Amino acid sequence: MSIAGDAVRRESCGSCGATLDGGRRIGSRDYVTGTAFEVVICPSCGLGWTTPVPADLDPYYPRTYRRYNPWVARVLSLLYRWRVGRWCRGFARAGSALELGCGDGVMLDALRSRGWQVCGTERTEAMAATARERYGIRMYVDPDGPQPDHDRFDLIVLFQVLEHLADPVAALSRAQSLLADGGRIVVGVPNLASWQAAFGQGGWFHLDVPRHLVHFTPSSLAAAAARAGLRVEAVGYISPEHDPFGWVQTILNRFAGNANRLTLLLMGAERWRISDGLTLLGVAVVGPVAVVLAAASWACGRGAVMEATLVRG
Template sequence: MPGSTTDSGPPTLSSGDPPRVCPACGGPLAPWRSAPSGEPSLPGDVHLRRCVLCGTAVSAGPPPTFAAAHDAGSYATRRPRGSGAARPILAAFDRQRLRLVARHHPARGRLLDVGAGRGRFVAAARAAGWDAAGIEPSARGVEAAEASYGVTLERAMIDDASVASGSLDAVTLWHVLEHLEDPAPALRTIGGWLRPGGVLVVGVPNLGSWQARLGGGRWFHLDVPRHRVHLTPDGLRRLAEASGLEVVAIHQLLLEHNPFGMWQSLVNRLTGTTSHLFHVLKRAERPRPGALAVTLLALPLIPVAAAVEAVAGLLGRGGTMALVARRPADG
């Protein structure tokens, strides 16, 4: 992510004023809606502005510091409740992501996971035969990767990572782009890291999804103020192409994030809360008996939500999307 990781103070997501034009396509932004914060440690409403051309939205106002947004609250260094039982599910998520990469780059080579978190996907990619590494700007992620998976990550933002030009066969940027105030420079930098023909897989929430419409200001994946750019498929495609990448596909039938996101968004609307169960599991919020009771009563609706989300994904309205792009052979 753009910013600094020096010890002189916590890095910020970006600097300067919020964009006056759409960061995806350059179109004009118009006032849209307000949404409650998706992070208990950063309370308050956030105003959003939306592009009149591609439908992408931006979170207005100054971004939170990196430390406040990514080293506190639900992102703090804690073991989530139920994390042991979730391991098989997380492994299935990693396998699907690896299949996305392999579908468009069958030969195993050098892979970099950008925003690698606690290093789980880097470990999975190595086990699948990739020469995999990762960069991660947070100290808690780097420490957890070493402790949990024996993976050494480089602590760096995108613009200060020590990656040689044209040195990578694949890059995964999984739910990182939405955290950036201006994602275009990041994509241009990453495109330069790829060898000609190398692939980039970008996962982001889909503002054009059924989830987003049903959840409204309490959509699970809106997650303001931490998320700064809220992309549509059209906006994501335009952004990638403007960054010099050749778009290969956009996948929306995804196991990771989508079924749970649909269910949690519906529960948020029913309860008038913002992802209460998620934050309880992440130990970012204490259980509130009323909200938790309604949430637990809604658990039987998970298969229904998963089925609806599957249909949404097939129709190009999935809750999150994964764009696959390639560095042109003559790039």
């Protein structure tokens, strides 16, 4: 059913097909536009679906989305390279890697520096050009790209990508078809079963509606992967680049009505005001608590972001 001519209400689960009627609902407001959305949880498989789904998501992506100021970008780059090093430990030797939705290509650059042959995809030519120009990486623009009849990869990465896609099972199936024998798919997504999600509810930083169209728990991700012919080999929750910050922003949202203002300031989407001194004070107070909560949630398997390793099932 069309809403206001440009958004579609989700009636059924895009993974298992069950009707979403009667599923638990989490109300949330987009912090960029102020538009109200809901996440409805599939009563059958547990996947969460953002509804309604805007016909055009471009107005919901600020120009500065995921573009951080230089010092934040530098810290993120170091943490991403640390993460890539962990992936490489699972392989006896460097092979071929594909990252679907690779952003500026920093992870592929890190893999290449470890001897891997790499290529990536992005959804527009302009985005593909960023990785191509910054790191000289071979890039494709969706839906064109590597084909299963002549391209196979030892490692396929979907990092903070799957939750943005309207049909995550199709994306996993595509990745499965491109996987070399013995290869692995690494999927990084927010964890709707995390302590942070339970605390934050509609104000959870990583809910990020409507940019996040689908919301995973460990078990609902496993069910979606199974539909794509994949099984979960391992799940990890250590995420220093996402989890402590997520706690800070989520606590500020819940207790101080911050509405992700800290994030908008760090992205350069809003100008600093005198009153933002209170936000900085909040960061100073909440920051140490956030680090402790994040570390405890990792130890208990309830971290805000999970990284699953998938293999052919």
